[in-house]
Amino acid sequence: MSEAPVFRRRGAASFIIPSAVLAILTVVALFPLVWMAYSSLKPYAAIYSFPPKFSLSDLGLHYYRAVLESTPFMSFLRSSTIVALSSTVLGTIFAAMAAYVLARARFPGSRVISKLLLIAYIFPPILIAIPLFLVVTKLGLANTWPGLIVVHVAYTFPFSTWMLTSFFSSVPVELEEAARIDGASNLAIFTRVMLPLVAPGLVTVAVFAFISSWNEFLLSLIVLGAGDNRTLSVGLYSLVGGEFAQWGTAMAATTLAIIPTLVLFLLIQHRIAAGLTAGAVKG
Numbered sequence: 001m002s003e004a005p006v007f008r009r010r011g012a013a014s015f016i017i018p019s020a021v022l023a024i025l026t027v028v029a030l031f032p033l034v035w036m037a038y039s040s041l042k043p044y045a046a047i048y049s050f051p052p053k054f055s056l057s058d059l060g061l062h063y064y065r066a067v068l069e070s071t072p073f074m075s076f077l078r079s080s081t082i083v084a085l086s087s088t089v090l091g092t093i094f095a096a097m098a099a100y101v102l103a104r105a106r107f108p109g110s111r112v113i114s115k116l117l118l119i120a121y122i123f124p125p126i127l128i129a130i131p132l133f134l135v136v137t138k139l140g141l142a143n144t145w146p147g148l149i150v151v152h153v154a155y156t157f158p159f160s161t162w163m164l165t166s167f168f169s170s171v172p173v174e175l176e177e178a179a180r181i182d183g184a185s186n187l188a189i190f191t192r193v194m195l196p197l198v199a200p201g202l203v204t205v206a207v208f209a210f211i212s213s214w215n216e217f218l219l220s221l222i223v224l225g226a227g228d229n230r231t232l233s234v235g236l237y238s239l240v241g242g243e244f245a246q247w248g249t250a251m252a253a254t255t256l257a258i259i260p261t262l263v264l265f266l267l268i269q270h271r272i273a274a275g276l277t278a279g280a281v282k283g
Contacts, residue, residue, distance in 0.1 A: 040251035063252035076235035084213040087152035099164035117158040167201030
């Protein structure tokens with residue numbers, strides 16, 4: 001009779017402790033975002049006040065108006081949108097084709113290529129920035145959106161291909177054989193049978209490619225430089241650099257910059273979770 005309360009106490013402790021840890025980690029993770037958004041609404045003097053003062057009476061949207069009226073923010077936004085969407089579409093298509101070949105075709109060196117793809121993604125961007133810039137320059141695409149799109153596709157391609165390979169490998173071969181018996185071509189099998197079955201993986205890879213391209217800074221800075229076609233990450237840096245940092249304007253611009261990725265993630269987070277779970281079934 002005395003064991004039941006002990007189990008109840010242990011069960012409550014096993015629930016309360018992880019929940020408390022999760023709550024603390026959530027606060028720590030969200031605090032920088034909340035502070036950034038709050039700082040973008042505070043007046044100039046309140047940003048630099050120490051200790052910080054918390055007041056809701058003097059909040060305003062003056063920094064947001066300054067961002068939209070006094071900076072080329074919309075130009076930066078247009079550049080990031082074009083580059084990120086193009087890199088996502090092209091990178092996902094190329095990664096899907098390569099992953100299908102690696103998952104189904106058996107040729108000498110196929111397993112080595114699969115491992116090398118992941119190893120290639122491990123290298124930091126600084127090591128491949130100069131070689132990629134030289135390639136883009138030789139192609140005559142320096143300081144252009146197509147050049148940056150090529151660079152972003154090349155940067156996300158290894159990890160996207162490696163991830164999609166596990167999705168294609170988890171699909172039973174019998175489905176392809178049945179479609180082939182019905183007279184379907186290899187292209188029809190790939191587009192009409194395989195791609196719908198690995199849709200969660202395609203969504204996961206597409207989100208990864210989009211966020212990587214949207215947030216990428218170093219390669220965008222090297223390829224595009226300081227021209228008018230700069231992306232958001234490079235454009236936001238110009239608001240902070242120099243002798244004087246426009247923190248209010250920078251906080252407002254950064255808050256606006258993270259809204260698209262935040263909305264995208266909230267809309268399809270369940271698909272991302274499903275894709276990561278499905279991809280872990282078979283490596």
